[in-house]
Amino acid sequence: MYISNSAASSWKLNLIIIRLGIGFGEVMDDICTLQNSLKILCTWKCKSNNNKIRFSKTLIQKPISQLLKPISCLHPLAPPHTIPQDNSTKHKTLLVESYHEHRRLKVLLAKLNKKGSCPLEMLQDDGDWSKEHFWAVIRFLKLSSRSKEVLQVFDTWKNIEKSRINEFNYEKIIGLLSEEDLMEDASLAFMEMKSFGLSPSLQIYNSLVHSYARNGKFDDALFYLNQMKETNLPLESDTYDGLIQAYGKYKMYDEMGMCLKKMELDGCSPDCFTYNLLIQEFAKAGLLNKMERVYQSMRTKRMDLRSSTLIAMLEAYVNFGIVEKMDKILRRVWNSKATLKEDLIRKMAVVYIENFMYSRLDDLGDDLSSRNGKTDIVWCLHLLSNSCSLSQKGMDSIVRDMEQAKVSWNVTFANIILLAYLKMKDFTHLRMLLSKLTNLHVEPDIVTVGILFDACDLGFHGTGILETWRRMGLLYRCVEMQTDPLVLTAFGKGQFLRRCEEAYSSLDPNAREKKKWTYCNLIDLVAKNNGKQHQLNAR
Template identity: 50%
Template sequence: MRVATSAFSQVLLSQNQSIPTTSSSTCSSVLPFSSSLQSSPPLLSSSRGTIPTHLVIDDSQQQQRKTLLAETFHRNSSLRALVRELSREGSNPLRLLQRDGDWTTDQLWAAVSVLVDAGRANEAIQVFDCWRSKVITRSNEAHYLRIIRLLCERSLMIEANSIFQNMEKYGLVPTLSIYNVIIHGFAREKKFDDAIVTMKKMVEANIRPKPETYNGIIRAYGNYQMYDDMSKCVKRMELHGCFPDEVTYNILITELAQGGLVKRMEKVFRTLLSKNMNLQPSTLVSMLEAYTDLEIFEKMEKAYHQVFKTKAFLKESLIRKLATVYIKNHRLSCLEDLGNDISATVGRTDLVWCILLLSSACCFSRRGVESIIREMEVAKVQFTITFVNILALFYMKMKDFRELHAIFLQARRENLKPDIVTVGILFDAWKVGYDGTHVLEEWTTSGLLQEVAQMKTDKLVLTAFGKGFFLMNCEKLYGSLEPQAKKRKLWRYSDLIGLVFGELKATKQSGVQRM
C-alpha cells in the first residue's frame, strides 16, 4: 500500500511541476473548476516539490521488514534442515543438539514432534530434558504441558505419565491444565482407574477438579458405550461439589444420541433447557441423527427444522438418511424441500440433483421431472449413470418406451457405461413390453457386457424404486453360490445375465417335464 501511495505522490508532484505559474485570473479562465480546487486543502506542501510526510516511505521501516523476512526465511530453512537430519535413519538427536550448541524453541518442538511421530518417543524425551537443562527458566509448566499433551495425543501414556511424575524432581507443581491432559489421556485409552487415581492426586494437591476435568472422562465413557458409567460419573461429579456446566450437558446429549438412547437423551435435554443453557448446533445435529436412525418421523422433522435454522453443517451420510426416511414414508414434498434446503447451503451437488429428481420421479410428475432436467441443462450438469437410471426407471414405470429408448441412446452418446442397475432396468422394461433388442445388441457389439459388473448407482435410487425383477434374482442366485464359485472368476455383466436367464430357463424346463 505504501508503494502505491508513493507512486501516486510522484504523479501529483509531476503534475504540479507541469502547471505554469499564472495569475489567478488566467487560472480561472483556463480551469473551469478552479474555484473548487482553490477552496480544497492542498495535496502538496507549500514548499514546491515536497511530498507530504504521511505519503513518504519510511526507509527504516522498509529495512525492518526486509530484515524480518530474511530472519523468517532463515528460521524456516534451518527448521527444514533439522527435520531432514532427524528423519535420516540412524540420526542421533542428542548429538545434533550438542553440535548446534542450543536450539530455539521452534527447533526443539519440531524435533520432538518428528521423533514422536517416528516412534522415537524416548529420544524425544531425552532431547527435551537436555534442552530444558541448558537454561533454568525452561523448566516451567508451559513446556511440560506441551510435551505431555503431545504424548497423550499420540496415546503414549506411559511416557506422558513418566514426565508428569518427574515434575516434582524439579520443584514444579502440575497445573490444572496438566492434570486434565493426563486424566483425559488415560480416559481415552480406557484406563479409567488410572484417570480416577490421578484425579485423587489432584485433590490431594489442593487442586479442585473443574467441569472440564470430568467432561473428558464423560466423553470417553460415551465413546466406549459405557453409558451407565457415564451417568455415575455425573453423580460423582455433583457429589464432590462440581456441577455440570453447559458443555457437560451437550456432551451427555451427544453421547446418548449416538448410542440411540433417545429417552435418556431427551431427559438430559429437558434438564439443559430448565437451566437456561444453550444447545450447541452440533449437539442438535446428533439429536437429529438419532431420530433419523430410529425413523421417529415427527421428532426428526422438528429437529431438522431447528438444525436448518442454525445453518449447522450436515454430513452427506445424514442427508442420505433423511432422504431415505422421507422416501420410505412417501413424504416426497419433504424430500423436495430437503433438496432445496441443502442446495441453499452447499449448492446443487450431484446428491442434491439426485434428491430433486427422485422427488418428482417417485410421484410420477412428468412436469416436475422435465423441469429439473431443464435446470440441469442450464446449470450444465455432467450427467451420471445415477441420473440416467432415475430417468429410465421413471419412463419405464410410466410405460413411455419412446422416452426410455431415448435415455438409453443419450447415455451411449455421452459415453456413460451401464452398471448392473441399468442392465436390470433394460430386462425389467423388456418384461413389460419394451423392445430392447437394439440397446442389447449395441452393448454386446461394443463389448460393454464383457466388462466386470459394477454398481455405480446411488443407493437412494434403489430405495425409491426397489431393485426390480432382474436385480433381485441376480442377488438371490449369486448369493446361493458356493464361496469358491464366487471367487473363481471376475463376474462380468454377461455372466450375471447368463446366471439369471440360465436359471430361469432351467426352471421352466423342469416345470414342463413335471407336467
C-alpha cells in the same frame, strides 16, 4: 520417477521444517544492499497452548527502507540518505542475527534428520541449546514419531541450567507425553517435578487424567483426580469433560451419569460444553431418553446447542426412523447453517422413501440447493420425489429445469425416469427415452438392462433396442452398477436383477471368480438358469 535417498531425506527434512512453522530467507552477499531489497523478517516465539508446543512466525514483507523509518514523522518521499544511520545499523544487525540463528537451527534439524541420529549426543557436542532450539528439537521428535526420546532430552537439557526446572517447562513436557500416550514417562516427569518442590498446575493434572481415561485406565485417572482435590486445586468442568468423553468411548454410559453427579457434588457446575458432550455421546449410543433429558435441561438453562450436537441428535432420530423428531431437529440444523454430509442426507432420504413421504424428498432437495447449489444429489432427490409419485408433469418439469441449467445426464437420472415409466407401463415414453440414451451420452448399466428385460416380461417389444446395444458393443462391456443406491431403495431391484443374483449365487465360487462377466454372459446365464427352473416346474 526415481528419487535418490539423499533427495528423499532432504524432502523429509523440508516437510518437517514446514510443519514446525520455520521459514528461511535468502540473504544477499552484500548486506548493504538490504536497504533497497524486499526481505522476510522472521521472529520466532515458542508458545504453549493446551499442552501443545506451537511455533509461530511473523512475516513482514516490506522494503527495508520502510522498516528503517523512525517513529517521528519523516516525509514519505524523503530520500534514503535522510534516514538515521544508527537505525539502519540496528536493523541490519537484527537481520544478520536472525539469519544466523535460523541457519544454526536448520543445521541442527538436518543433523537430527539423519538416520541413527542421537539428540543426546548432539546436545553433549553442542554444549547447550537455547530455549528456541530445544523446543524445536522436541517438536521435531514428536513429528518424527520419536516422542520416546523426549524425556531423556529434557532431563539432560534442564540439568545444564537449573533455572529450567520450572512449572512451565514441566507442564509442556507432561502435556506432550500425555498427548502421545506415553503415560509411564509422563508419570515419571510428574513425580520428579514434585520432588523438586514444584506444584503441578491444573493443566498438568488434566493432561494425566484425560490421557489415562482415554486409554481406558480409569483407576489411574481417578487417582490423579483425587490428588487434585487433596491439593485444593479449583476444579473446572474441563477435567470431568475428558472423563465423560472417555466413558462414552468405552460405552460406559452408567459411569457417565455417575461422573456428572460427582461433578456436581464436587461443586463444579456442568457448563455448556459438558451438556453438549453428554448429548453427543448418548446420541451415538442410541440412548434417546437420556439424550432428550439432557436436551431439555439445556433448553431450561437457555444454553446453546452446538451444530455438531444437533447433527448428532438428527442422526440418532434418522437411525431410528422417527420422522417427526427428525424433521424438528432438521429445521434447527438448517437454521444453524451447519453443513450436512452426503451420507446423512441419503439416510434421511431412505427414511422418507420407506415412509412413502415422497414430497419430503423435494423439500430436502430445495434445502440442499439453497445451501450448496444444485448438485447431482439434489437433482436425484427432485427426480425421485416426482418419479415415486408417478407424476409425469413433475418429471417433465424437472427435466426442463435440468435442460435450462445445462445439466449433463447420467445413468442415475435416466434410470429413475425409466423405472417410473416401467411402473406406469408407459411403453411409449419408455421406448423414446431408451432410444435417446446414446444422444444423451448415457451408457446403460445393469439396472438399465434390467429395466429393459422387465419391460419385455410385461409385453414391451425391446428386441430392437437390445440389438442396437449389441451392435454398439455395449453388451460386451463388463457389468457395472453406476446407478445411485437410492434408486433401488425407492423402486426395488426388479425381476431381472433378482434372477441375476439367483443365477450367480448358484455357480461354483471358482466359476464366479474366473469368468469375466459381461452383460451378454449375464443375460445368457439368466436365460439358462431360467430354463432350468421351467424344467423343474414342469416336472
